[in-house]
Amino acid sequence: MKKTVLAMIDNAAATWPAEPYALRKTDEGFKPSSFSEVRDASRAFASWLLSSGFGPGDKIAILSEGSPEWLEGEFGGFYAGLISIPLSVKLTPDEILFRLDHSEARLILTTHNYLAGVLGVLTRRAGAPITLVYLDEDLDWGRAQAAKAGLEDGLFVGFSQALAAGRSALADQAGNLPARLDAIAEAVTEDTVATISYTSGTTGNPKGVMLTHLNFWTNSHDLSIRFITPRFRTLLILPTDHSFIHTSAIFTALWSGVALYFLDARGGGIAMLRNIPGNLQECQPTFLFTVPALTVNFMKKIIAGVEQKGPLAAKIFMNGIEAAAKWMGDGCHKPPLGDRISSFFPYFLAKTLLFGAIRKKALGGSIVFCISGGSRLDPQQQKFFTALGVYLLPGYGLTEAAPVISTSTLERWKFGTMGIIMPSVKCAILDRNGNEVPTGQVGEITVTGDSVMKGYYKNPEATAQVLRDGRLWTGDLGFMDEDGFINVTGRANALLVSESGNKYSPETIEDAVMSSTGVIEQMMAWCLYKKYPCALVSLDIARTKALIAEKRIKTAEALCQVLQDEFYRFNDKGGAPLIQPSWVPVTFQIVDRQFSEEDGTINSTMKLVRRKVESEYRYLIDYSYEHEGSTTVNPRNIATLKKLFNL
Secondary structure: OOOOHHHHHHHHHHHOOOOEEEEEEEOOEEEEEEHHHHHHHHHHHHHHHHHOOOOOOOEEEEEOOOOHHHHHHHHHHHHOOOEEEEEOOOOOHHHHHHHHHHHOEEEEEEOHHHHHHHHHHHOOOOOOOOEEEEOOOOHHHHHHHHHHHOOOHHHEEEHHHHHHHHHHHHHOHHHOHHHHHHHHHHHOOOOOEEEEEEOOOOOOOOOEEEEEHHHHHHHHHHHHHHOOOOOOEEEEOOOOOOHHHHHHHHHHHHHHOOEEEEOOOOOOHHHHHHHHHHHHHHHOOOEEEEOHHHHHHHHHHHHHHHHOOOHHHHHHHHHHHHHHHHHHOOOOOOOOHHHHHHHHHHHHHHHHHHHHHHHHHHHOOOOOEEEEOOOOOOHHHHHHHHHHOOEEEEEEEOHHHOOEEEEOOOOOOOOOOOOEEOOOOEEEEEOOOOOEOOOOOOEEEEEEOOOOOOEEOOOHHHHHHHEEOOEEEEEEEEEEOOOOOEEEEEEHHHOEEEOOOOEEOHHHHHHHHHOOOOOEEEEEEEOEEEOOOEEEEEEOHHHHHHHHHHHOOOOHHHHHHHHHHHHOHHHHHOOOOOOOHHHOOOEEEEOOOOOOOOOOOEOOOOOEOHHHHHHHOHHHHHHOOOOHHHOOOOHHHHHHHHHHHOO
16 A cells, blocks of 8 residues: 555545545534545545646645535645645634745635635735635625625635536546546655644744655554544544644544544634534544643533532542542552552442443543643543543644654553654654663653654755754653653753753643642743743633632732642642742732633643743733742732732
8 A cells, every 4th residue: 555645545435435434513413424425525626626727736725624625625635736734723814824925825725714814814915816715605605705805706716616617527538637636646655745734833933844645644554553443433623734633533534434523613613612512412422632721621611510419429529530540540550459449439439420421411422532632631630531431541742743652542551641652653762962861861852753744844944953864853851751651841942941050841830730729720830040930820710719709708819818829739749849849930920811822822732832921921920020029919910810800
């Protein structure tokens, strides 16, 4: 089998021709498109592309919510030899403009929800015109919007019209299009670039990651070996453009016959969030792809629902969760017999009375596991869901590795780690001189293998910095433990730096604080050549209100003191310090709104964009080093709490 995405699509269509692959929500329920139907539609779109003057090497951008048409548009581009440019729907107009111009895209695919934004960008551009392919069926409305925006009529094409024209062209022997498509497929090699995926830029400007057909073939094949069983179902809640979903869902499904249910996007972003519970119950997924920010929301809603059942149910539930952690040990080694004996009754009482019903209501009755990516997973989340009977399996990777480097599996997992290295990946933890460090010692994570990117598009300097002798230097710090599990401790270029030049991982601090209290929703630790670290935090409004009621807090000053106590609760656990004392933040400032995708402080996988947070809240960071702000109970925090809670 030729190691290309085209070969994967063809093989899936031959293996599961009538099985559902991509399902769109309609008024009548989820409407399936089979593997063969997606392949046939993709070839029809490819035929239209070739007939319309597009061809090998051209770029096709996609800015849309996930749908069967998303897949058919990208796959059609592959069949015609085009390179896909997946774009996040959360990008600003300037960010879209940069990516379109930098990639030299000739087409862009979009939908009703995002048409206005795309038209606004296209009509601002000064370069060569870009054809807009409209994926939804309300073509008259879409064409009217395009005309109103000043887009030339010939540059607006309905996807359904393109498919019809493509099918006609394929049937017309005069154009010889089937032979042309076959010739392009033959010319596509394993080294041919399939996508240019732009990084989210958490620590710098976005770069276009060139991923080849071999990169995707290898990584998705690894994933299919690891834990995807044929005929599984999943609801795709995360954005389709992200490399995590691109490889782990769209491409891995081609190996395993997985049915991909796309979240109901009708009504836009807010409606999509509201649609999650109903869609989960309707499609009854076997597994889900998640990120920590999503699972923590599930966790909070589950806890809130249990608390509504009354104090007895809440006590049984929480005791059961805590007992389950003892019963399971670290997931890799059996816990001491005494722990298993002491945890047996509370764990199995909660499991019998509550866990099954809660799991079914929150995630559907067929759920077995969740695959977590995007950022580091708090072990408390993993323990919580595993206790409920849903294995939460964290993995680690980055776009430059196509993207998965390690995963936990149903057979092999360990709390607090990011799993074991993928079968085709070779990982080495190296020091700054390129020497491999001993087991358990922190260094930079580096990888080699067929899933490593070709390089950054139009950026040989950046490519040379991270690709040396075929080895990808990830920029992530971590270590390999004695059981072969990888632990990621932070970003090399996001480290805190003390006055004397000592360095420390901010994630270590953030994880310790946020796992010990529920009232802090988000946090960023900061120190750059300062005498002490500080932090910025946003609050979980509902939990803070509950805390106010529980402790009968009457003033913002009193609340500020209680929040300070909550922040430092991790110090009360006893045993070895979770954080080196010199790196415990001396003060923290409370922000008056959540870090979010809207202001760019969170990216599409809910990671902090640290440089953006630092820029947005520089005044609070500076305040932390003034006399007044060097203590948490300060006028600014008190004013923020008054505003948020009317105290």
